[in-house]
Amino acid sequence: MTTLADTATPAGARGLYREGLVVPTSGHAPGFTQANLVVLPRDWAYDMLLFGQRNPQPVPLLDVTDAGSTSTALAPGADLRTDLPRYRVWRDGELVDEPSDVTDLWRDDLVSFLIGCSFSFERALLDAGVPVRNIEQERNVSMYRTNRECRPAGRLAGPLVVSMRPIPAAQVATAVQVTARMPQVHGAPVHVGSPESLGIADVDRPDFGEPVESAPGDVPVYWACGVTPQAALMDSRPPFAITHAPGHMFVTDVPDSAYRQF
Amino acid sequence: MTTLADTATPAGARGLYREGLVVPTSGHAPGFTQANLVVLPRDWAYDMLLFGQRNPQPVPLLDVTDAGSTSTALAPGADLRTDLPRYRVWRDGELVDEPSDVTDLWRDDLVSFLIGCSFSFERALLDAGVPVRNIEQERNVSMYRTNRECRPAGRLAGPLVVSMRPIPAAQVATAVQVTARMPQVHGAPVHVGSPESLGIADVDRPDFGEPVESAPGDVPVYWACGVTPQAALMDSRPPFAITHAPGHMFVTDVPDSAYRQF
Numbered sequence: 001m002t003t004l005a006d007t008a009t010p011a012g013a014r015g016l017y018r019e020g021l022v023v024p025t026s027g028h029a030p031g032f033t034q035a036n037l038v039v040l041p042r043d044w045a046y047d048m049l050l051f052g053q054r055n056p057q058p059v060p061l062l063d064v065t066d067a068g069s070t071s072t073a074l075a076p077g078a079d080l081r082t083d084l085p086r087y088r089v090w091r092d093g094e095l096v097d098e099p100s101d102v103t104d105l106w107r108d109d110l111v112s113f114l115i116g117c118s119f120s121f122e123r124a125l126l127d128a129g130v131p132v133r134n135i136e137q138e139r140n141v142s143m144y145r146t147n148r149e150c151r152p153a154g155r156l157a158g159p160l161v162v163s164m165r166p167i168p169a170a171q172v173a174t175a176v177q178v179t180a181r182m183p184q185v186h187g188a189p190v191h192v193g194s195p196e197s198l199g200i201a202d203v204d205r206p207d208f209g210e211p212v213e214s215a216p217g218d219v220p221v222y223w224a225c226g227v228t229p230q231a232a233l234m235d236s237r238p239p240f241a242i243t244h245a246p247g248h249m250f251v252t253d254v255p256d257s258a259y260r261q262f
Numbered sequence: 263m264t265t266l267a268d269t270a271t272p273a274g275a276r277g278l279y280r281e282g283l284v285v286p287t288s289g290h291a292p293g294f295t296q297a298n299l300v301v302l303p304r305d306w307a308y309d310m311l312l313f314g315q316r317n318p319q320p321v322p323l324l325d326v327t328d329a330g331s332t333s334t335a336l337a338p339g340a341d342l343r344t345d346l347p348r349y350r351v352w353r354d355g356e357l358v359d360e361p362s363d364v365t366d367l368w369r370d371d372l373v374s375f376l377i378g379c380s381f382s383f384e385r386a387l388l389d390a391g392v393p394v395r396n397i398e399q400e401r402n403v404s405m406y407r408t409n410r411e412c413r414p415a416g417r418l419a420g421p422l423v424v425s426m427r428p429i430p431a432a433q434v435a436t437a438v439q440v441t442a443r444m445p446q447v448h449g450a451p452v453h454v455g456s457p458e459s460l461g462i463a464d465v466d467r468p469d470f471g472e473p474v475e476s477a478p479g480d481v482p483v484y485w486a487c488g489v490t491p492q493a494a495l496m497d498s499r500p501p502f503a504i505t506h507a508p509g510h511m512f513v514t515d516v517p518d519s520a521y522r523q524f
Binding site: 064180 | 328523
């Protein structure tokens with residue numbers, strides 16, 4: 001019998017989700033990397049792997065499993081079918097269900113992609129004294145489809161999706177330096193200021209997540225976002241896919257420091 | 263008619279190789295990245311792509327082409343079938359030919375992998391005042407199979423191959439810092455000193471390349487090596503493969519600085 005009392009450790013948090021706790025993972029197992037999950041049939045896995053290779057800023061692949069495997073090198077004791085608090089199930093590019101367990105849907109031909117997440121660099125920004133407005137306001141970060149296309153890979157194509165954080169003008173350079181040191185969790189911003197040149201018509205109306213308020217003197221700073229592969233799945237419509245539900249990430253055993261360079 | 267006078271520029275060098283010049287590419291088009299080439303049938307491409315994802319230090323994938331394509335984003339005007347000075351052709355893991363043109367062997371199902379090369383970081387070492395003994399001695403670098411296994415991917419498995427450079431003890435730290443900034447061209451050393459713990463019985467008898475003499479006070483420093491995928495091909499025996507011939511690299515249009523962080 002597993003008795004895991006709290007969400008302070010990766011194994012503890014995953015144990016609670018496995019036992020039925022359904023909550024966003026923000027703030028759980030502090031100091032450990034959380035990851036986006038995309039699961040696809042083997043027939044589509046080559047396209048996804050190539051999409052990641054060609055678009056490493058939005059799709060930084062931290063691990064790719066063998067077909068049918070339910071475990072990952074990022075957390076050897078975890079079960080990918082049960083250890084996220086909530087999943088999304090997609091058929092032909094349409095969202096059809098949001099279960100908390102996908103054991104019944106698992107197949108021998110499924111390949112899991114674990115993808116870096118900006119939660120890791122938000123902690124690094126806070127450590128460097130840079131305010132993170134979405135955390136202050138207890139909101140999901142604002143995300144936008146842009147007018148930039150990812151480099152396509154086989155049947156997978158779609159726009160670059162970015163997350164935006166308002167950063168005080170005097171701290172933009174620090175935010176760039178801190179996140180540039182973490183290329184496996186999206187790295188340096190792709191764009192600073194000028195939302196219109198990214199094709200963003202109204203910063204207050206994000207395509208995903210929630211509006212986040214800027215303070216006077218803040219500049220909008222844009223990072224490549226892990227929602228990019230989900231946007232490509234929606235556009236490219238593979239017959240079957242599983243992902244994490246937004247904000248309900250896979251908590252790994254890897255310390256954030258492992259993805260911090262220098 | 264192409265008239266390309268010399269090897270100082272990437273397009274000039276590639277033009278000469280295309281017209282029949284067969285020489286090692288060391289020192290050609292200085293300041294531009296040179297790449298290892300591995301070409302495999304589409305049936306084996308997923309395994310190779312996954313092998314690179316799982317072993318990024320020895321197999322840093324700079325570009326992966328669409329099946330059948332003869333061009334790469336790293337040098338849009340180049341033809342991968344003709345623009346390397348010399349190729350190697352492999353059947354069932356055995357070297358069968360070393361032609362200077364592979365146009366006749368090209369097939370619609372071939373996928374090309376362009377892989378980072380230590381030539382890029384040797385220049386960075388020299389720029390930082392660190393001597394590179396194999397360049398001083400005009401020899402190929404020493405390379406060794408190690409007792410470390412790469413993480414397998416499908417049918418591909420094999421040992422980590424390392425290159426060794428003797429570095430003055432007082433400059434080992436500089437060599438680490440300089441190369442750590444270039445993760446896409448093998449990055450920081452995997453090992454410093456102690457060849458026996460890598461399973462290297464005799465440093466003077468490398469498995470690939472040539473012996474390189476150490477100066478008094480030099481320490482052997484080991485980097486992950488781009489020969490690693492060739493060793494995996496030899497061990498795993500795909501029915502057909504093309505690679506560059508050792509030292510006869512693909513000269514890209516990408517400046518080395520593009521792969522230098524900070």
